[in-house]
Amino acid sequence: MIAVLLILIPLLGGFLLFAVKDEKTAKGMALLAATAVAALSVAGLTVMNNRASLNMDLEWLPMLNSRFHIGLDGMGQMLCLLTAVSFPLIFVATWHNTYKEAHRFYAFMLLSQAGLMGVFLAMDALLFYFFWELALIPVYFLSSIWGGEKRVAATFKFFIYTFVGSLLMLVGIIFIYFKAHQSFDLQSWYNLKLYPDTQNWLFWLMFIAFAIKMPVWPLHTWQPDAYEQSPTAVTIVMSGVMVKMGVFAVIRWLAPVVPDGFYLWGDTVSLLCITGIIYASLIAMRQDDLKRLIAYSSIAHMGLMCMALFASDKSGMQGVMFQMFSHGINIIGLWMVADAIEQKYGTRKMSALGGLATKDPALAILLVVVALANVALPLTNGFVGEFMMFNGIFSSAVTKYGVVDMAAAGVGIILSAVYTLTMIKKIFYGEGSKLTASGRPVAGTVLFSLAVIVAMIFVFGIYPKPMLQLTSDTVDSILKYMKTSI
Amino acid sequence: MNAIIISAIWGVLMMFSGIFISRKSVIRNLAIAGVLLCLVFNIAEEHQFHLVSINTRNMLVFDSFGLLFNSIAFGATLIYLLLSARDMEKVGPNQAEYLALIFFVLTGISIASSFNTLLMLFLSIEIISIPLYILTGSDKRNLKGNEASLKYFLMGSFSTGIMLMGIALIYGATGSFAVENMARQINGFGPVMMAGLLLLLVAMSFKVSAAPFHFWTPDVYDGAPTVFTSFMATVVKAAVFIAFIRLFDAAYATDLAKWRLTIAVIITATLFIGNITAVFQQSVKRMLAYSSIAQAGFMFFALFGYNDIAREGIILYAAAYSLATIGIFAILIKMKDYTFDGYNGLAQREPLLAATNTIFLLSLAGIPATAGFFAKYYVLTAAVKNGSYLWLVIFAVLCAAVSVYYYFRVIQAMYFKAGEGSVTEASPAFKMMLVVTAGLIILLGLFPQLLTYHLYF
Numbered sequence: 001m002i003a004v005l006l007i008l009i010p011l012l013g014g015f016l017l018f019a020v021k022d023e024k025t026a027k028g029m030a031l032l033a034a035t036a037v038a039a040l041s042v043a044g045l046t047v048m049n050n051r052a053s054l055n056m057d058l059e060w061l062p063m064l065n066s067r068f069h070i071g072l073d074g075m076g077q078m079l080c081l082l083t084a085v086s087f088p089l090i091f092v093a094t095w096h097n098t099y100k101e102a103h104r105f106y107a108f109m110l111l112s113q114a115g116l117m118g119v120f121l122a123m124d125a126l127l128f129y130f131f132w133e134l135a136l137i138p139v140y141f142l143s144s145i146w147g148g149e150k151r152v153a154a155t156f157k158f159f160i161y162t163f164v165g166s167l168l169m170l171v172g173i174i175f176i177y178f179k180a181h182q183s184f185d186l187q188s189w190y191n192l193k194l195y196p197d198t199q200n201w202l203f204w205l206m207f208i209a210f211a212i213k214m215p216v217w218p219l220h221t222w223q224p225d226a227y228e229q230s231p232t233a234v235t236i237v238m239s240g241v242m243v244k245m246g247v248f249a250v251i252r253w254l255a256p257v258v259p260d261g262f263y264l265w266g267d268t269v270s271l272l273c274i275t276g277i278i279y280a281s282l283i284a285m286r287q288d289d290l291k292r293l294i295a296y297s298s299i300a301h302m303g304l305m306c307m308a309l310f311a312s313d314k315s316g317m318q319g320v321m322f323q324m325f326s327h328g329i330n331i332i333g334l335w336m337v338a339d340a341i342e343q344k345y346g347t348r349k350m351s352a353l354g355g356l357a358t359k360d361p362a363l364a365i366l367l368v369v370v371a372l373a374n375v376a377l378p379l380t381n382g383f384v385g386e387f388m389m390f391n392g393i394f395s396s397a398v399t400k401y402g403v404v405d406m407a408a409a410g411v412g413i414i415l416s417a418v419y420t421l422t423m424i425k426k427i428f429y430g431e432g433s434k435l436t437a438s439g440r441p442v443a444g445t446v447l448f449s450l451a452v453i454v455a456m457i458f459v460f461g462i463y464p465k466p467m468l469q470l471t472s473d474t475v476d477s478i479l480k481y482m483k484t485s486i
Numbered sequence: 487m488n489a490i491i492i493s494a495i496w497g498v499l500m501m502f503s504g505i506f507i508s509r510k511s512v513i514r515n516l517a518i519a520g521v522l523l524c525l526v527f528n529i530a531e532e533h534q535f536h537l538v539s540i541n542t543r544n545m546l547v548f549d550s551f552g553l554l555f556n557s558i559a560f561g562a563t564l565i566y567l568l569l570s571a572r573d574m575e576k577v578g579p580n581q582a583e584y585l586a587l588i589f590f591v592l593t594g595i596s597i598a599s600s601f602n603t604l605l606m607l608f609l610s611i612e613i614i615s616i617p618l619y620i621l622t623g624s625d626k627r628n629l630k631g632n633e634a635s636l637k638y639f640l641m642g643s644f645s646t647g648i649m650l651m652g653i654a655l656i657y658g659a660t661g662s663f664a665v666e667n668m669a670r671q672i673n674g675f676g677p678v679m680m681a682g683l684l685l686l687l688v689a690m691s692f693k694v695s696a697a698p699f700h701f702w703t704p705d706v707y708d709g710a711p712t713v714f715t716s717f718m719a720t721v722v723k724a725a726v727f728i729a730f731i732r733l734f735d736a737a738y739a740t741d742l743a744k745w746r747l748t749i750a751v752i753i754t755a756t757l758f759i760g761n762i763t764a765v766f767q768q769s770v771k772r773m774l775a776y777s778s779i780a781q782a783g784f785m786f787f788a789l790f791g792y793n794d795i796a797r798e799g800i801i802l803y804a805a806a807y808s809l810a811t812i813g814i815f816a817i818l819i820k821m822k823d824y825t826f827d828g829y830n831g832l833a834q835r836e837p838l839l840a841a842t843n844t845i846f847l848l849s850l851a852g853i854p855a856t857a858g859f860f861a862k863y864y865v866l867t868a869a870v871k872n873g874s875y876l877w878l879v880i881f882a883v884l885c886a887a888v889s890v891y892y893y894f895r896v897i898q899a900m901y902f903k904a905g906e907g908s909v910t911e912a913s914p915a916f917k918m919m920l921v922v923t924a925g926l927i928i929l930l931g932l933f934p935q936l937l938t939y940h941l942y943f
Contacts, residue, residue: 060933061934063938144898152903156898159890164887171866178870
């Protein structure tokens with residue numbers, strides 16, 4: 001029951017909001033729906049954590065042998081929790097932002113949440129593809145209507161990119177469907193043994209879609225523009241949650257299905273990831289625009305996750321799981337600050353800011369914590385994930401280049417410290433500028449959301465065990481299906 | 487059989503109605519009633535109810551595939567008339583005649599979906615084509631329309647000639663017009679038969695505007711009055727495809743491996759030319775003409791597949807493509823300006839039209855939860871099932887991604903650009919009908935078995 005409600009509440013809420021004209025009511029309803037989803041997601045982890053409420057299997061397309069089969073395993077629960085938690089936080093943090101035709105904005109936001117939930121819940125390949133595409137449409141409209149100056153072109157680039165990827169994935173899905181005796185069922189895909197030769201090209205047919213989503217260098221070019229031009233609330237959805245779709249899909253739909261292809265191309269993908277990490281970090285260092293800096297930082301972080309994934313190691317994969325959640329939470333915090341500053345001072349140029357720490361100490365403290373989590377300082381959640389990922393890459397059994405990979409990724413971490421700390425310095429310390437001279441503290445709603453995030457950063461940084469336990473079953477079973485192929 | 491009889495009689499009825507009835511709305515409603523009648527009796531025939539029992543001597547075969555397509559064609563025509571029949575008044579004063587011609591086309595369609603001899607195939611294609619030549623030139627004072635009509639007539643006659651030659655050669659090789667005799671040549675085809683089949687293939691490709699036989703399409707679709715382009719580009723095109731697939735199953739399938747490569751080349755060319763050229767259009771109407779070529783490339787996959795999935799696919803495709811295109815054209819007819827810029831800011835003034843138009847465009851692009859997705863899904867699946875031609879499928883999906891570019895240009899104009907885009911008039915009934923059409927598209931996009939189920943039961 002919980003599984004289907006996680007999709008239904010935002011979906012129906014979204015359609016309902018199209019009819020609500022009043023801005024205040026729309027905001028309230030959206031927050032209510034998002035909070036309800038968050039509560040449900042937490043309930044699914046605690047009081048109603050049983051098979052019956054977490055799974056649902058209905059007849060859908062009998063002639064195609066496709067079923068409306070949704071369910072939550074550990075990884076699904078973790079990502080649904082991330083999706084469920086991020087939306088109320090976004091709504092609260094951007095409470096004072098005004099959008100033209102606000103009811104439509106919130107309606108599309110909820111619809112995108114429904115799509116994302118569907119992606120994480122689907123246990124049937126066709127259903128998965130359905131939601132994969134449907135999550136994109138609301139975001140397309142959100143960014144194109146409410147975005148920045150060059151929004152239409154940037155968003156369209158994003159759309160075409162992902163659409164090409166998903167169509168190739170669709171061909172892959174159809175192909176596997178026939179190999180699996182006309183079944184879309186996840187389990188029957190796992191039990192499938194494809195010829196290694198087939199897997200070698202099938203891997204790319206599927207992986208390109210996921211690589212575009214993450215994004216992996218050199219398929220990342222849509223990302224900085226799209227992040228910059230979208231309204232920040234939407235950017236948060238894209239970079240906090242949507243990019244996790246790519247990592248998630250590799251874990252659930254790619255690695256156990258085409259393990260041989262996965263091993264064969266592991267080093268190639270790792271090389272792309274390393275290039276991406278270094279490249280994005282170097283560019284991030286030179287950015288003056290706050291949003292673009294965070295965008296490039298996100299490419300670097302996703303690159304590391306992707307690389308750890310291809311290490312095919314238990315510790316590494318656990319790290320990826322943990323980091324998916326941590327990165328989601330941390331980057332949401334960074335975007336919130338970026339948005340609050342832009343709303344307040346009308347600029348995202350870091351060179352035009354400075355000395356904000358004296359004007360707004362609360363914001364400064366909270367941002368420093370989030371930023372330190374972003375560079376993976378011990379005691380923050382970022383450290384746990386990255387440490388485990390490094391451990392996985394280093395001790396990986398499937399690659400000869402584990403040490404090289406780790407060293408290269410380590411450089412990325414150092415660079416990430418450089419640009420993150422430079423960002424803090426430029427915004428909060430040094431000489432105040434004309435803009436910040438009359439600065440006043442940001443709204444309490446932003447601080448509240450940030451405080452929640454900071455609390456989560458510390459909780460999971462100090463006591464990561466529950467989160468790791470949650471995903472450990474999934475990791476074990478995925479690795480089991482991957483091992484059987486060697 | 488029911489449909490053939492009723493549509494033919496109703497066509498004559500409509501012709502005379504112009505003399506006795508002066509009120510346009512009555513004529514219009516008469517036509518709508520006629521299509522409804524055709525639809526009802528065709529569905530009745532699917533459930534074994536026959537108005538008359540005629541021995542067609544196996545020249546026509548009424549199987550579930552043909553009958554189901556008839557239902558789709560009548561249903562689409564019904565929606566088309568409900569949406570756009572009023573706009574025929576703008577073309578000229580002879581509304582009764584236009585509608586009569588449409589009924590004759592429907593007669594041709596009903597024959598095309600059930601032919602079993604080449605003679606009947608030829609007859610059906612001619613019955614479909616000749617009224618269309620007239621409808622294309624129905625706006626007599628429009629030079630472009632006249633040019634289009636003449637071009638269509640010349641090209642159409644030309645291809646009919648090729649078709650007849652093909653049929654004659656096949657008759658020479660087999661001594662029969664019956665399609666089942668064509669398949670009976672177990673030791674492969676002789677050169678005469680081969681030449682006949684090739685000519686027939688060319689002629690049929692001509693009619694469905696597949697590249698490289700597509701050159702007439704943009705000019706004709708662009709030059710014809712928009713309200714008739716809508717009909718030509720949808721119901722008629724789908725019907726010719728149904729005829730094509732029947733012919734293909736009977737005649738070409740025995741030697742499929744040989745023909746597959748030919749079909750693959752046609753598909754590649756059609757998809758490529760249709761999609762790439764559509765990108766460069768400035769007028770939405772002309773873009774839709776090229777888009778119809780591109781969509782024909784996808785429908786060709788049904789021929790290519792040659793299995794049950796392919797048949798389900800072409801049925802779905804016919805429905806999805808017809809519904810969406812009729813909807814887009816219905817809105818286009820009302821637009822003051824046919825260019826992409828003419829749509830600028832339409833969402834501000836007419837949110838409902840913009841929203842439904844978006845659903846139609848998404849369906850053509852093949853986004854999930856619209857009928858267009860499953861249409862594409864089925865035909866591609868049919869091709870994948872056959873193995874070996876995966877490159878063709880990948881090429882097709884890349885072309886589908888290109889198609890997003892020009893379909894979304896309309897959406898971008900409507901929603902993201904400011905402008906004066908507006909319609910001449912849009913009655914509440916018209917809007918209602920658009921919502922119904924969009925609803926049907928979404929319904930088929932979630933449960934395609936509502937349609938494909940009827941192929942088997």
